[in-house]
Amino acid sequence: MKLGSLEVDSPYLLAPMAGYTDKPFRYICKRYKAGLTVSELISVNAIYYKNTKTDELMQKSDIEKPFSIQLFGADPDIFLYAAQVVEHRCDCIDINAGCPVSKVIKAFAGSYLLKDKKRLFAIIDKLKKHIKKPVSIKLRKGFDSYSMNDIAFYKELQERGIDFIVIHPRLRSQFFKGEIDYEHVAAVKEALRIDVVVNGGIDSVEKLEKIKNITGDGFFMVGQAAIEKPYIFEDLLIGKDTKRDLTFIKNLIREHFLLMVEHYGEKAAVKNFRKFFHRYIKGINNAKVFKSMMNECSDSKCVIGLINNLTNA
């Protein structure tokens, strides 16, 4: 099936998440059949000033196809420069117009672009003129209740050549909490020719069905639920919420950790894996004890020992 001009195997896509959607985690989600993987947001200024850390964020595994790189920034020329630098490393460039974090807003980027549409359109026009790969945008339904996106705005994005739009239908002022306005996405889908992806709150097949009753079929992007159960993409595809047994979960945790060791080296992997480990073991007996033991681990042997000792009894 086609998402814009990208060939994808599944309509269920992995959302970009800073601090989580690195190469090892995206690989795991792809193996569980995520239709598209996206890098976390990457600063166009960091690319412009050749910050070496950005290279790590853009590394991808061989199975990630299609793979999108998400950029955030405010200056249209620097945005274009960065997009040209990374274009050969991905199948799509995604513009971040949704990030609610104050540091990003103060730099006139992320969801600030929904208040400064002139700047947003200038970025889009530059990219569409000079970038050959598809250009998508991920945004919120508005910055605050005084500046909700209207249909004319979405039509303008379409006319300027955006290939597809991902909507997390909350306001910037809501951050990651509160009501998710799926009706907003339904109205945009109805009005546009291009693909519109629904994002926010999808954590089970049951929930997806409820959302589909409002938005209709199409493309859906999953964020936080994938951190707890990356196999959610497979569940959504087969249309059944599965309960995986402890052996499966332990194998999954072990595989993920070893991929992180390969990617980051042992010391950084142990540190970076903690947040994933805490999410994976939610609901397991003595989770609290395992969490604090994990926080004390400083080498792979300790982490693997902990994983092996996880028990439901």
Ligand SMILES: Cc1cc2nc3c(=O)[nH]c(=O)nc-3n(C[C@H](O)[C@H](O)[C@H](O)COP(=O)(O)O)c2cc1C
């Ligand atoms: C820890 C975290 C980091 C995030 N980082 C990004 C990001 O880099 N780029 C982006 O567009 N959205 C980011 N988001 C927003 C998610 O992509 C998504 O829109 C939001 O979590 C709602 O989807 P969900 O309910 O499925 O998690 C982030 C969300 C979280 C929780």
